[in-house]
Structure formats: structure tokens, C-alpha cells
Ligand SMILES: Nc1ncnc2c1ncn2[C@@H]1O[C@H](COP(=O)(O)OP(=O)(O)OP(=O)(O)O)[C@@H](O)[C@H]1O
């Protein structure tokens with residue numbers, strides 16, 4: 024997709040486009056949907072809200088948009104408290120999950136609507152509409168009815184319609200969820216491109232962690248109405264705050280266990296046998312002897328080696344290969360270790376191509392890569408559909 | 412739509428006119444009570460006592476209720492084949508629907524007037540039978556219960572058609588096909604599938620028809636004359652000739668109570684009939 | 690046409706065409722040439738139409754009925770629209786209760802409605818004025834106006850109005866630009882349907898007329914009781930034609946499917 028952007032498009036210089044969510048809670052009746060959410064979004068960043076269904080992402084967007092008011096706390100936009108400010112007066116744009124295009128308007132009329140409301144001169148409207156139709160790659164389709172568009176084209180109209188008003192903040196509620204993979208990739212690139220050029224603050228909701236990782240400057244992981252962690256995608260992946268975040272982002276081996284002793288080192292009795300890890304593996308809490316914990320290891324941190332390979336300072340576990348799949352450069356393996364099956368991803372090497380099933384092996388990992396977390400609370404476990 | 416949006420007083424004003432209108436309606440019902448129970452500044456049960464005591468008034472209530480039951484049943488019987496016809500007539504349905512809607516929406520005064528022309532002593536039927544030489548003196552088709560029942564039934568059939576047709580149209584097409592595929596004859600299919608599923612429409616029709624008939628004034632007055640009194644015509648004459656609002660209000664309340672009791676009974680029958688259909 | 694037993698079909702067709710029969714008879718009788726109603730007429734003429742159109746009483750009654758119907762239909766449609774919109778967007782929880790209240794006039798026998806409204810209007814001191822008739826008609830037609838509008842509004846994606854608001858439109862502007870055009874057929878159904886009902890109402894209206902104000906149908910009713918001049922057939926035919934035009938209009942602009950739609954959501 025070509026993205027043309029003439030230099031006349033104004034960036035949000037004056038309006039800075041920052042959002043501050045301060046201790047915001049929202050309840051419907053006795054059900055608390057968001058509980059004291061704090062979030063500072065800097066101007067011009069691409070922020071993604073990521074979290075399981077029902078965790079309150081849409082609710083947070085609706086609060087920022089002003090459709091609903093917080094039960095507690097307040098929201099600042101551009102440093103100004105917007106409590107009581109109606110939607111129309113907030114410097115925001117929004118792309119709805121179901122797009123909400125006006126079916127009785129043409130493509131151009133949909134894009135022009137906001138400008139008409141702002142009483143922009145007719146010829147200026149025409150010029151800007153034409154420019155944005157081009158920007159999203161819909162040249163020549165201005166007169167089409169909405170019903171005559173494909174899913175991806177509708178998506179672009181929805182984007183153009185919001186962007187033409189040059190809001191300093193754009194809220195996007197799963198705008199790409201209805202599209203197939205290829206179109207999705209295309210539009211993701213286009214989105215990121217547009218965002219960079221316009222320097223608009225994007226608050227983007229998605230279920231797709233890969234999408235979040237590709238697009239965002241900042242990822243906000245939400246769970247059970249709370250912000251679980253805020254950080255760069257890389258940061259969240261490598262240093263998750265808790266089991267919820269680490270489960271939600273990326274693949275994960277979870278080893279359940281119990282602390283037998285804690286001090287400088289952490290001694291555990293686990294599903295894969297006794298383990299000794301540095302105390303720093305437990306972040307954000309201090310485990311005590313007797314605590315139930317979960318040891319987390321990313322598959323790419325597990326090395327599978329011959330049973331007689333030297334440990335070299337790594338932790339070594341004896342196991343048995345259950346399956347081995349080579350897909351191009353990567354080899355995925357399942358290893359029965361103790362009472363659980365660990366999965367490992369390694370670069371494909373001459374030696375490990377299609378190892379026979381049931382052959383004994385050794386699993387090695389650097390203890391610095393292991394993370395120890397407290398188990399999920401029942402409510403967070405429910406978010407994953409797990410039985411507590 | 413989603414709840415939880417901010418409601419300011421300004422927005423609440425949108426609901427206000429409707430609330431005022433509904434409040435007026437309920438006030439009018441309250442006024443009915445205050446008229447019925449109050450006479451010369453004091454509480455009075457006089458007109459209710461009168462209704463309880465006078466046998467000629469009992470006759471009026473009996474006639475009204477019995478005729479209305481008959482009318483509701485007759486109208487449903489007449490409307491069922493029409494509803495089936497419209498249901499089957501996919502391409503013609505809109506045209507045929509107009510044939511039902513026009514009589515429904517044309518004023519019942521006009522429709523009743525048509526019946527006067529048909530049933531009157533010098534009306535169509537008597538003229539025709541006289542011409543055939545079948546009769547010498549005109550048949551008395553009007554100013555009696557027959558006239559009232561014919562008129563009311565005709566007035567109410569269109570609504571019954573619409574109600575039953577709505578039910579029929581909500582039957583899933585493949586349900587009927589499934590029954591046929593399973594080997595049921597068309598009569599069997601009708602008895603076991605179509606008819607039971609149309610029952611909600613039939614009962615809605617029965618209720619609305621019964622209410623329409625019990626509360627009728629125009630048709631019984633024009634076709635029944637002043638001797639064959641209906642509750643509605645009695646109320647009409649109390650207001651328009653005797654200017655006795657208290658009595659009219661008392662009669663209205665009795666009629667209202669009677670209607671509610673009847674509605675409950677019809678509802679109970681419906682529940683029995685529909686049991687095991689869920 | 691799908692299969693249907695010939696007996697049922699014949700019965701259906703016979704009964705169906707019996708429905709407009711009395712109206713048709715009035716129509717034919719209106720061209721009667723003699724001084725009293727005859728059916729079938731022995732001679733034909735337009736004299737009763739001439740008489741109907743030259744008699745100021747009838748012209749006035751037609752005028753009154755038309756403007757009362759227009760005012761009733763417009764008011765009731767606006768009220769229903771606002772209430773349905775408010776309930777769906779801001780207070781879905783009161784929807785059931787509100788509908789119960791709105792549909793309750795349907796469960797009142799018309800005779801009771803007549804006495805109740807005349808009692809209320811007498812308290813207001815407005816019996817015999819057009820306003821009494823309009824208020825009463827509004828109470829009678831409100832369910833028929835609310836239902837099509839509610840059905841139409843319910844099917845509009847609620848995010849459309851929010852989208853307009855995000856683009857800076859005030860709620861009023863968004864209603865006008867987005868919601869109104871999308872509910873067009875529901876609104877037109879409400880307007881025409883309640884207009885027709887108001888135009889043809891007698892039972893409640895006859896309690897509320899006064900020496901200066903009467904509607905067409907009530908006047909026909911009064912005249913039938915007094916004398917049976919064939920001019921009534923001509924007048925009745927005129928009222929049928931007006932109703933018929935409104936129904937055809939309704940079919941053109943909004944379709945008739947609304948009438949045979951189940952109310953369940
Ligand atoms: N109007 C409402 N009344 C009551 N509960 C509500 C309302 N709106 C949302 N909720 C509840 O709030 C919770 C969060 O809803 P929200 O729509 O914000 O979730 P989400 O994170 O956007 O989920 P999804 O990814 O499925 O879109 C849900 O449990 C939902 O049932």
C-alpha cells in the first residue's frame with residue numbers, strides 16, 4: 024500500500040496529545056470492571072492495550088472518549104482534567120471495532136462528515152477528503168456506497184474518517200480483528216506509517232500479541248480490570264512482572280513447585296524434580312519456604328542436548344523427547360521431564376534434525392533465564408478460562 | 412445499545428413528554444374511580460349496588476360477555492383460513508395484505524354502515540330474498556343480537572388475520588419441511604407443527620377481539636338499536652343522554668374489572684394450551 | 690404458491706373477499722340515484738357527492754379530522770421517538786416497565802377509554818375543543834406509534850451515534866444526520882399508522898366532541914342515527930378513499946411487513 028503524505032498535513036504541535044488516567048475505577052452496579060487504573064500515555068506514542076476478553080479494554084477507551092464517566096478517579100487529556108467534558112469537545116478520534124460507518128453515506132461523505140460539522144469551507148473539505156482517500160489507498164472509490172466495499176476497504180474508510188480530523192489522539196478498538204492475515208499485515212504497516220508521520224497518539228486495542236509487538240512503542244497488559252504491566256514490547260517479554268503477563272505474552276513453560284528453602288539461593292521441589300535457582304529469579308515478591316510457586320521458562324531458553332552433554336553452569340534436567348518438529352530454521356521439541364512436558368525451540372542444526380521419539384536427552388537452561396512467580400489468583404486464572 | 416452512559420437532566424427531558432402522556436392516561440383511570448365512588452361530595456356505592464340489584468342490568472352484562480365470546484371465536488374461525496392463504500401466498504402477500512388492512516383501518520362507522528345497508532329491512536339481503544320470492548315479509552336481521560354479532564365479527568376479523576399471520580410467518584420454514592420429510596401427511600403436519608406454532612397468534616387475537624367486542628359502542632348501537640343494550644351502549648347513553656357521569660364511570664369500572672378477569676382466564680387457557688411447547 | 694388444500698384455499702379466498710364487501714357496498718350505494726338507500730341501486734348519479742361537497746358541515750368535518758390526525762400523528766411520533774431513543778441509549782433497564790405502560794391502553798376496552806378521557810378532559814375543562822380530541826387520540830395511538838419506532842431504532846448500531854459524536858457532532862446533530870435517516874421507515878410507519886387510526890377513531894372521540902368541533906367519522910355516526918340519507922354513503926366513500934390513500938402511501942414509503950412482524954426482540 025502506498026502512503027503519500029504531503030507536507031501540508033498539520034501535526035499535533037499545539038495540542039500535545041498526552042493522556043493521563045489517574046486512579047480510575049468503573050463499576051456497573053456492584054461489578055467493578057476497572058479498578059484504580061493508572062496510566063500515563065506520552066504524546067505521539069503508539070500504545071497498545073492487550074488483554075484477555077472482558078478485561079476492560081473497551082471500557083477504558085469509552086472512558087477516554089467520554090461515552091461513560093469513571094466511578095472514581097479522573098482522566099486528563101493534554102494535561103487538562105476532562106471530567107464532565109462531553110465527547111464532542113474532546114480532541115480525540117475513534118475507530119470502532121465494528122467500524123460504525125454511516126451506511127446511508129458514500130465513502131467521501133463518511134470522510135467529510137466531521138469536517139462538515141466543523142464548518143470547514145466546502146472546497147477545503149473536498150481537498151482534504153481527496154487527500155485522505157489517497158492516503159489510505161482508496162483513490163477513485165469516493166462515490167461508492169459503504170455496502171459496495173470489501174472488509175479491508177471499509178477498514179480504510181473508518182481510518183480515513185478519523186484521521187481527516189487530525190485528532191491529537193486516536194482510539195482504535197480492535198480495528199483489524201475482522202481481517203484476514205495478509206490484509207492485516209498490510210494495514211498494520213500502513214497504520215504504523217501514518218502514525219509516525221502524523222505523530223498522533225494511538226491507543227490501540229488488540230487481542231493479538233504479535234500485532235501489539237510489531238506496532239507499539241508501549242504495551243499495556245491488562246487483566247481483571249487492572250493494569251498488569253506497562254513497558255516496551257521487548258521489556259514486557261523479557262521482564263514480565265507476574266505470571267499473568269508472562270503467560271499472556273509469548274510461549275511459556277510453566278513448572279509448578281513449592282519452595283523448600285529461600286536465602287541467597289532458592290531451593291524448590293517441582294514437577295521436574297528439585298531445582299536451585301538464584302533468589303533474583305523471584306521478582307516482585309519474596310518467596311518463603313512452603314510457598315506454592317511457578318517457575319517460568321521461555322522455550323527458546325531450553326536447550327536439548329545429548330544425555331551425556333556437559334552442564335557448563337546451566338541447570339540440567341534429564342528427560343525424554345516426545346516429539347520433534349523441524350520447521351525451516353527452527354526446531355520445536357517436546358520433552359517429557361518429570362511429571363510435565365517442556366517445550367523447546369532451537370535453531371535447527373545438523374545434529375538435531377528429526378531426533379527419534381522416546382530417545383533420552385538432557386534439557387539445559389541458564390538459571391538467569393528462569394523466573395519464579397506466585398500462582399495466578401483465581402480471578403486472573405478465570406481470564407484464561409482455567410479452572411481455579 | 413449499551414448502558415452506563417451519562418444521563419444529564421437535559422437528556423432526561425427526552426423521556427418527559429412520554430411520561431406526561433402516560434401520566435395523563437393513568438390519571439384518567441383514577442378519574443374514573445373518583446367519578447364512580449363519589450357523589451355529592453361523599454363516598455357512594457350507589458351505582459355498583461344498582462348493578463348488583465337490577466336483573467335487567469345483569470342481562471346487559473350477560474349479553475355483552477356471551478356475545479363477545481362468540482364473536483371472538485367466530486372471528487378467529489373466519490380469519491384462520493385467510494391467514495393460511497396469505498401465509499402461503501408468497502408473491503401475492505402484499506396485495507392480499509392490503510385487502511385485509513383496508514377493512515381493518517377504515518373507520519368502523521363506515522363498515523357498520525355497510526352492514527346496515529346489507530341487513531336493514533329494505534337492505535340488500537331482504538331485497539334479494541324478496542326478489543327470489545323466498546320471503547314475503549322482510550327478515551329481522553338488524554336491531555337484534557344477530558346483527559350485533561355479524562357486525563362485530565366482521566369488524567374484528569382483520570386484526571385476527573394479522574395476529575395469526577404474524578405467528579405463522581415466524582414458523583421456521585424448514586420445520587414444516589422436516590415434518591414432511593419425516594413422512595407426516597400434510598394434514599398431520601398442520602395438526603402437529605403448523606397449528607400448535609400458530610397458537611400464540613390465535614390467543615393474542617382472542618384477547619384483543621374479546622376486548623374490542625366487550626368495549627364496543629358504535630356497532631352494537633347501530634346494529635342492535637336501543638333496546639338490545641350492550642354495556643358499551645348503556646355507558647354511551649348514560650354519558651350522552653342522562654349526563655350521569657358517576658353511573659357511566661361505575662359501569663366502566665365494572666367493564667374494566669370484567670375484562671381483566673377475562674384476560675386472566677384467557678391467559679391461563681393459553682398457558683395450558685402451550686404447555687410442553689417450549 | 691405452496692401446497693394448500695383446495696378447500697382451505699377456497700374458504701380463505703371467500704372469507705378474504707368478504708372483508709371489504711360492506712365497504713364495497715357503501716361505495717356502490719353512494720352512486721344511488723334515488724332519495725333513499727337502495728342496494729343494488731336502480732339508477733345511478735353523482736348527486737350525493739355534489740351534496741356532500743357543497744354542504745359546509747361535511748367540508749368542515751373532513752378538515753377537522755385531517756388536521757387533528759396530522760397533529761396527533763406528529764406529536765405522538767416525536768414523543769415516541771424521543772422516548773425510544775432515550776430508553777435504548779441511556780436507560781435500557783427501564784425498557785420493560787416503559788413498554789408495559791405504553792402498551793397498557795391496548796388492554797382497556799374502548800368504552801372505558803371514552804368515559805375515562807371525557808372525565809379527565811372535563812377536569813381540564815377542555816371537552817368540546819380539538820385539544821381534548823387530540824390528547825385522547827394520543828393516548829389511543831401511542832402503542833401503535835411506539836412499536837415501529839422502537840423496532841427501527843433497535844436495529845441501528847448504537848456506535849453510529851457515538852461515531853458522529855466523536856467526530857464533533859452534538860447529540861441533536863447526530864440524531865438528525867444519522868439516526869433519523871436510518872429510522873426513516875419506522876418513523877413514516879408511525880406517522881401514517883397513527884394518523885390513520887386518529888382519522889378513523891369514533892368510539893372515544895364521540896364523547897369529546899362539542900357544538901363547534903366534530904370529526905368526520907363522529908359526524909357520520911350521528912347522521913346514521915338521525916336519518917339515512919344516501920349522502921352518508923358518499924361521505925363514507927370519501928373517508929374510505931382517504932384511508933386507502935394513506936395505506937397505499939404507507940406501502941410505498943415503508944412497506945407493510947411491519948404489520949406482520951412478531952414483536953419479540
Ligand atoms: N454496560 C455494561 N453493564 C454491565 N457490565 C458491562 C457493561 N459494559 C461492559 N461490561 C462488563 O465489563 C467488562 C469489561 O468489558 P469490556 O467491553 O471493556 O471488555 P474488553 O476488554 O473490551 O473485552 P473484549 O476483548 O471481549 O472486547 C465485561 O465483563 C463486561 O461484561
Ligand SMILES: [Mg+2]
Nearest residue numbers: 080081082196
Ligand atoms: Mg472490547
